[in-house]
Amino acid sequence: MPLLTATGITRRYGGVVALDNVSIEVNAGEVLGLLGANGSGKSTLSSILAGDNRPDAGTLSLDAHRLPPGEPRAARAAGIAIAHQHPGLAPDLPVWENVFLGAEMCRRGRFLNRTAARRRAAQLLSSLRAGWNLDLPAGQLSVADQQLVEIAKALALEPRVLIFDEPTAALAAAEVDSLMRVIRALAARGTAIVFISHRMAEIQALCDRVMVLCNGRHAGELLVQGKLDEARVLAWMGGAADVDMHGESAAARRHSQHSPRMSAVITASAPNDISPIALSARGLRAGARLRGVEFELRQGEILGVAGLQGHGQEELLDALAGYRKLDDGEITLDGAPIAVRSPRQMIDAGVCLVPNDRHRQGLWLDHSVEFNLAQVAANFQREPWRLRSASIRQLVDFAVKRLRIKTSDARQPVRALSGGNQQKVVIGRWLDRRIKVLLLSDPTKGVDVIARKEIYEAIGALTEAGAAAIVYASDTDELLAVCDRLIVMYEGRVVAQLEGPDMNEARVTSALFGRSAA
């Protein structure tokens, strides 16, 4: 007898059917993996299970008791909790209060029991990562730490059903490991768990059963016994037909460990030592996060930056893009030293950033694809009061074609696009100028395997044209697959530069923990 049952769930947004008659059952003590490409309806389904979203049809029941749909409070009272993909925290409240947001630990008369709440918050958070400042406002945490607080918030409810919507997208490997430990312990105690992730390795390691959604429909379901049948899952995910033009998915390739295929696809003309240096950095220092970073980037090269969360990778990209003031250090661009003063100056020099948080920093979600693509060009036009619609249309057509942005109409709001295509729009807005160096901060976060490949193909197309790219991604496998060279950061310094045969998982992992000097 399943603990949570949802039958015949249908949800439409306007004319688009997000979920079409989907049923799902979760048993107590089971970890159910929910898989599907972006836009397949995973998040919609999970938010309906949690009561955050009201389905147009279908029923929900917990322990054979019907639950009212679309009532977050009823769902929580019944024992269903969700850790959202985008953390729902009150940014001005301290970390410990956020853990108990809406479920405060109270004494008589609903006065807060601060001592007990702080102790419990510390306990929950340290099961995920050590070293928290409980009094820091949650808005000042990194994206990864906010995700961990969101997870702790769900754990604090001690629910019977716990839904994780892409909890690991923003997390580094060590944090993923502790989260998996916590989830296993919960399942052993009888909690039913729904786990959404794009990373096959996590699904394989954690889940007892997987369910696959494709275009809002239930595409298949199978038990994970020892090994996950990846080929079948991927076929279900892609609706069998358009899974992958090469009959093999990017994820499958990544997990086959040696994966020269994708990098071969992307960097047909792999750069060598003869290519001139596009950008070099010497002794970059900024605050506590950058403590003397040195590296060189050659033209046409994709340089990967690996590192655990908070070791300075994001700060490095921000500094190169002119968003973060450097305390010290020297940057040369095409051999000429450049004093970084502002983002505008770096953009003029051809250094462009694809920021980490595409929803908040990269896009105007409610505006059209065209508007988003044209913003940069419009900003830098010589006569900003005369927007030439012809030249903008040209740019939009060019970007849509070049990056293969899937959109029915350039006037469609960006919000309606899938995550992968949204990211392509962020990249596409730089295409009106000559890009010398493209900086990408976790470009494939929350993006499915197919879109992931397309994003890297788009980057590859740019590097073939002579640009260089620096990519930071939290997923090391991905960096190994797509980059020509890799630098590993630890405590604000580059501790390893790896290329060729040295560029393997073992070397990267030991460098991530600062154990190897290059």
Place this chain on the structure above:
Amino acid sequence: MKAGLTERLQPAREQPVHSLRQCIHAITSRNSSALPGVAMLLIVLACNAFLQPDFFSADSLSSNLQNAAPVILVCMAQAVIVLLGELDLSVGSGISLINCVLAAVPSLTGWGTAATCVAALVIAVAAGVCNGLLVGYLRQSALIATFATGAIWFGGALLLMPQPGGAVPEILGEWFAMRVGVFPLAAIPVLAACALWALLQRHRFGRRLIATGSSADAVFKSGVDTRLVKLLGYVLAWLFVFGAALCISAQTSSGDARLGLPYTLNSVAAVVIGGISLAGGRGSMLGAICGALVLVLIGNVVYFAGIPSNYQEVFKGAVILLALGCTFIGARKPA
């Protein structure tokens, strides 16, 4: 035995406060957004003390407090709303309405002081509920909704009292001007409001109020009925507005439908000088109180500095701009 005793004497605490320095640090970091407001207050206070030699005499302090009490209360009311992430442009005409009720009802109905005050309190709470329903449950823009209700309160006040006049129960004015030793009774409404707020900051509702201002969406998804939080927030604010109206009425002892109008925008200015973010969720009540005192004392300074009366408003505006500039610089902390 001895160990047991010391344990009982030292209750377990997460972070024991060791020294005065840590204590000060804890207070300042919690109220860091109020620091520019506090600094501004100290400057204005110094100017005032310099220009008005008997500033620190009991009489002068008491009369200043009588002037300041309603301003502080109405600014606290606005602070509650702004922390909630909303705005209330009807507090000023609300003060007028309550003032007119206090001045007109006794002669119209023959009710005693207590009954009149209760009637005024009921009207204040009703106004808070009305604004709360519009903003919380009907999801109207607070700016427009409270602008409209403000016009209605003002209209109501005019209907009650087309001409200034009437008589507020005398006992209010007598109490308000009274002093027990050096302690002026005018301080009581302010202290009561501060105590209520301090208590609420240890209460679930008070924290949910701040959380809702910080991110209503997050709080709603956490299973809290944010509509109710907003409604109750408005009601709380209007309790403070009631206190303010009571103080003003006691001071003027008559009714005037135009009496409260300038308080609306003054309260918004004070809240901003006090470092409370208009986006909601960030700031402290201490800041709002400092902002209110700055506004009151600026009036004093202008008067005692002998600035010609026609220039007073210009000067006052310039000082407020300066205060806002300080707040702005103070807010740009290094990350």
